[in-house]
Structure formats: C-alpha cells, structure tokens
Amino acid sequence: MQETGEWNNHVELAKWADAFIIAPATANTLTKMANGYCDNLLLATYLSAECPIFFAPAMDLDMYTHPTTTANITTLLSYGNQELPAGTGELASGLEGKGRMCEPEEITRLLAHHLELSTSLTGKTILVNAGPTFEKIDPVRFIGNYSSGKMGKAIANSLAKRGASVHLVLGPIDKGGVHSSVQVTNIESADDLYEACTSIFKECDAAILSAAVADYKPAVRANQKIKKTAEEFTLELVKTKDVLRTLGASKTNEQILVGFALETQNEYENAVTKLEKKNLDFIVLNSMNDKHAGFGKDTNKVTLIERSGKKHTFDTKLKTAVAEDIVNLLSTYL
Numbered sequence: 243m244q245e246t247g248e249w250n251n252h253v254e255l256a257k258w259a260d261a262f263i264i265a266p267a268t269a270n271t272l273t274k275m276a277n278g279y280c281d282n283l284l285l286a287t288y289l290s291a292e293c294p295i296f297f298a299p300a301m302d303l304d305m306y307t308h309p310t311t312t313a314n315i316t317t318l319l320s321y322g323n324q325e326l327p328a329g330t331g332e333l334a335s336g337l338e339g340k341g342r343m344c345e346p347e348e349i350t351r352l353l354a355h356h357l358e359l360s361t362s363l364t365g366k367t368i369l370v371n372a373g374p375t376f377e378k379i380d381p382v383r384f385i386g387n388y389s390s391g392k393m394g395k396a397i398a399n400s401l402a403k404r405g406a407s408v409h410l411v412l413g414p415i416d417k418g419g420v421h422s423s424v425q426v427t428n429i430e431s432a433d434d435l436y437e438a439c440t441s442i443f444k445e446c447d448a449a450i451l452s453a454a455v456a457d458y459k460p461a462v463r464a465n466q467k468i469k470k471t472a473e474e475f476t477l478e479l480v481k482t483k484d485v486l487r488t489l490g491a492s493k494t495n496e497q498i499l500v501g502f503a504l505e506t507q508n509e510y511e512n513a514v515t516k517l518e519k520k521n522l523d524f525i526v527l528n529s530m531n532d533k534h535a536g537f538g539k540d541t542n543k544v545t546l547i548e549r550s551g552k553k554h555t556f557d558t559k560l561k562t563a564v565a566e567d568i569v570n571l572l573s574t575y576l
C-alpha cells in the first residue's frame with residue numbers, strides 16, 4: 243500500500259464491513275495475523291474487525307506445508323476466522339502442488355453460503371451456559387474444576403454468527419473471545435447458575451448447557467478463614483441443584499434442550515441414561531478417554547446422540563468446528 247501521509251481510518255473500515263475477505267493471504271500475512279502484528283492498513287483493519295473474517299492462503303507448496311504455516315492457520319481458526327482452503331495446481335513458481343489461492347468463484351460461493359447461514363437463526367433466543375462453578379468453603383478457598391469454558395463460548399459464538407439472540411451464563415472465567423452481540427451473565431456458584439438459567443430459559447427457544455457444574459457444595463460456608471488446628475479435617479458437602487434436569491422438567495414441547503455428558507466409562511450407556519433422565523432432545527457425549535478432548539484443550543471429539551437413538555460421530559476437531567456441528571444439529575430442530 244502506498245504511503246500517502248494521510249491517516250487511513252482502519253476502525254471505520256472494519257466497522258463498516260459485513261464480511262472481510264483476505265485473499266490472497268500470503269505466508270507473511272498469516273504469520274502477522276496470527277501474532278497480532280499491526281504494521282499496515284490490512285492488519286490494522288483485521289485487528290479492529292468484528293465481522294466474519296475469511297482468509298485464503300496462497301503461497302508456494304513448501305511454504306504451505308511448513309509447520310509454521312500450519313500452526314498459524316490453526317491459530318487463526320481458533321480465533322473464529324474462517325479459511326477459504328487453498329487448492330492444488332500450478333503455482334506462481336511454476337511448480338505444481340497445494341498452495342493455489344481458492345478460486346474466486348469458490349470464494350463467492352462460500353461467502354454466499356455464509357451470508358445465507360448468518361440469518362438462519364434470526365429471531366431465535368438461545369441460552370448457553372459454560373465454564374466451571376466455584377463453591378466457596380471460606381472467604382479464601384473454594385471447590386472448583388478445570389473447565390475452561392472454551393466449548394460453550396464457541397457454541398455461543400456460532401449461534402450469534404447465525405443471527406440468534408444469545409444469553410451466555412458464564413462461570414468464573416474471563417469472557418474474552420465472546421462475540422460482541424452475546425449477552426453475558428457472570429456467575430460464580432452452582433446456585434447462581436441455577437438462578438440465572440431458570441429465569442432466562444423461560445424466554446428461550448432452546449438451551450445448550452455445557453457448564454461443568456459442581457455436583458456438591460460445602461454444607462456450611464465459613465464466614466472467616468478456617469484455621470489449621472486439628473490433625474484431620476472433614477468437610478461436609480451437600481448436593482447442588484441439577485440445572486439441566488430442572489429445565490428438562492419444565493420445558494415446553496416447543497423448547498429444545500441440549501446437554502453434555504462427560505464420561506470416563508460406559509460412555510454411550512451413561513450418556514443415553516442422562517438424555518432420558520434429564521428429558522433432553524439430544525446430548526453431546528465427550529469422552530475423557532480421548533487425549534485430544536477435555537478440559538482446557540482447543541480440540542474435542544464428540545458424539546451427538548438424539549432421543550430417537552440416532553448417533554452422529556465426529557473426528558477430533560477444533561472446538562470452534564465442534565460448535566458448528568452441534569449448532570447444525572440444533573438448527574434442524576428449530
């Protein structure tokens with residue numbers, strides 16, 4: 243881009259666009275995008291954009307298969323950007339291979355598909371919950387779990403991108419990375435989660451509950467820090483309320499309810515039992531036995547099980563892609 247000495251308003255450009263296509267996205271641009279560089283108008287606009295962003299890698303074949311490029315593309319996808327996949331054929335170097343920019347006709351087709359999808363859930367109000375809960379023991383200690391909330395945030399973002407009005411009830415974690423249109427309610431404990439979800443669900447067409455809710459909380463919360471005195475210390479715990487089960491018992495025939503099952507054994511049987519007991523339309527089974535799935539990871543491997551018994555099994559994918567699979571199935575119900 244030629245330096246004119248004029249200040250180019252990247253913020254205005256970024257806010258103006260309904261979609262942003264970066265084609266060709268060279269190896270250099272992908273590296274800069276993945277690392278937050280901001281040394282030209284394109285990158286400044288990219289960093290300011292809130293609209294859907296599409297990038298079309300284009301480079302020579304060895305550059306394309308270099309681990310740095312692969313890692314950059316993975317990073318950009320995990321930030322919610324969408325790839326316009328490179329094709330195979332003649333390259334600028336004269337060599338043949340993968341790295342050719344996605345054909346312009348294909349880019350137009352993918353964009354049209356995206357725009358069609360972007361209004362597919364307009365008018366629908368959907369509740370999502372995500373993250374852990376913290377159950378206070380005393381003013382300085384709690385019982386918690388390792389949930390990062392990444393899966394639930396990705397689901398909320400996918401729903402928002404399709405035009406749904408999304409309420410995200412989020413455990414005590416950072417709300418970074420959540421689409422700006424999503425209404426976030428931060429909670430801390432299982433009791434807070436119960437209050438927020440039972441109240442919001444009444445107005446919703448569907449709910450996807452992915453939060454890792456504590457099953458037990460301390461029977462008594464000490465007002466002062468518990469001092470170290472006796473050799474042994476026993477903490478009495480009582481059951482928390484099951485949010486998903488409560489929503490399942492109260493839901494109307496028109497409301498769609500989706501739950502998660504985190505299992506370490508008899509996965510399928512346990513998931514089906516949860517689906518029935520909690521009156522769900524479908525359940526997302528994720529196995530703790532899969533090394534690419536689970537708390538804190540960027541990838542997940544899930545099976546979606548419908549009430550009819552129909553099973554949809556997927557390969558390990560980025561959580562953003564898993565969210566698309568879950569939202570695709572939900573969309574068939576709405």
Ligand code: CTP
Nearest residue numbers: 451452453455482483484485486501502503504
């Ligand atoms: N869930 C909930 N409220 C709770 C516990 C769980 O809403 N108090 C929801 C979770 O958000 C998830 C589903 O129930 O969607 C299943 O959670 P999971 O931990 O797999 O199962 P539990 O019902 O807690 O049963 P168990 O721990 O015995 O497997």
